[in-house]
Amino acid sequence: MNDTINRVETGAKVNKDFELFSDLQNMEHEQIVFCSRPEVGLKAIIAIHDTTLGPSLGGVRMWNYSSEKEAIRDVLRLSRGMTYKSAISGLNLGGGKAVIIGDSRTQKSEGLFRAFGRFVDGLSGRYITAEDVGISEREMEWIFTETKYVTGIPKHMGGSGNPSPVTGYGVYMGMKAAAKRAYGSDSLEGKRIAIQGAGSVASHLANYVSKENAALFVTDIFPEKAKKIANETGATIVDPDAIYTLDMDIFSPCALGGVVNDDTINVLSCDIVAGGANNILDNEEKHGEMLVRKGILYAPDYVINAGGIINVASELEGYNEQQSMEKTSRIYDTTLQIFDYAEKNGIPTIAASNKLADERIKAVAGIKTVYSSKSHFSGRKGETYLRNRS
Structure with missing residues (x-):
């Protein structure tokens, strides 16, 4: 994967008509989702890198990116990093990440984060979100209102709280x-x-x-x-x-x-x-x-x-x-x-x-290549936990 990410970083020539797909293929991403709800100011991107080991888990960060290109590059690199992070840590999780384009100091609202939660829920467990840069437990509560596929919710709600x-x-x-x-x-x-x-x-x-x-x-x-x-x-x-x-x-x-x-x-x-x-x-x-x-x-x-x-x-x-x-x-x-x-x-x-x-990823790849929420959580504690939160 190291060579492919460097192609993106060094600006190697690609067909401009399919530049995003080229980036996804070269960095070996499975999926990228663009989320828009202008009435609440939501502009978000969810990237799912690899689900060989399990559902993709990674935080959502809110940052005032200077361009869409910058936001896309960040979410692709971050989600790839989450795949490696879970793998090297021995976790049965894949890599995903989300970014919300905006100023976390002035543009947060309940409507924005609940709308984001609905997009997360629509992925049916392929991506589980968590807290990252610019996000607090309050926003995680708002997301949790709309989806069970969220971690890092406050301890009084049965979660682990701020992971920092x-x-x-x-x-x-x-x-x-x-x-x-x-x-x-x-x-x-x-x-x-x-x-x-x-x-x-x-x-x-x-x-x-x-x-x-x-x-x-x-x-x-x-x-x-x-x-x-x-x-x-x-x-x-x-x-x-x-x-x-x-x-x-x-x-x-x-x-x-x-x-x-x-x-x-x-x-x-x-x-x-x-x-x-x-x-x-x-x-x-x-x-x-x-x-x-x-x-x-x-x-x-x-x-x-x-x-x-x-x-x-x-x-x-x-x-x-x-x-x-x-x-x-x-x-x-x-x-x-x-x-x-x-x-x-x-x-x-x-x-x-x-x-x-x-x-580690290759060792598991022969058993399971693309994550399915039914196959991963069936009969396991994780499914019971998420079901009880819904």
Whole structure:
């Protein structure tokens, strides 16, 4: 899959009349759904990448994209990442994602999210949605009003609530594994750690890191969010443009993707890149190789930020917070295994994690290739759980 996504990213020539279908085929997506309800301001895209292992599960994010093309590229990359994330985490789930085009700070409404929920429901379980960037538990409640195919609903409604605390914990475990590999010890004490983004995941990560007496730096395009983390953890606030040139040991992107690219790699002086954002590498193959040449260890993002999906996926079998945290702690061992595989095969860590995920998907592909809601949940806890929520 790595080669196909790079074709999209590098702008290889395709027949412009069928460019979207070409992208779907090359990135091996099964389905993309465009959702429009202008009376409530809904412009959304749902992408289902692969359902070999089970129904596609992935969050919906609300972002003020500059163009439809940007939104499509994001949802295709994110849904593909969810396939790998579930596979490498040992989950019986496929990869999907949704994006809502709009300003999450000013354009949210009950009608918009209930309309989105109806589109999700129309997919009959091929896509299960969850919380992502720009979305809170309130919006998940609105979606839940219209469909049972939703996870991450508030705990008082029987769900697992906001997955960010578990995601932050998983990133922390992955960061510690990277430190173990790079420094011989997983202690973060005294390490200069720069967190890009000050959202919910970053906030929880910062709290874990600060307890190890690391030297913490934080930045965000919204200064008030960075200030909140600084007040809670004693972190030093850095200007957004200055974060890349900071003298640091570990760079932790926890905002949007594509931040490790041609321009930023040249100025990074860290030993490790380990963050909670999705698609941190702008071009997986190219920038994975560039990090290796610079001697920077990369902890693949979809591996270490998998705590969120591990947490919400547990709702399908009856939520147990302790079990979710225990499963998320295994990210430490998974990350070390990926480092070992990369070294043994002489490939970048992102290529190693992709290969391991592909191997699991291919092993199951001969049993079941296209997901059916009836076959997946028949007689299983997940079906009972979803039925009881309807």
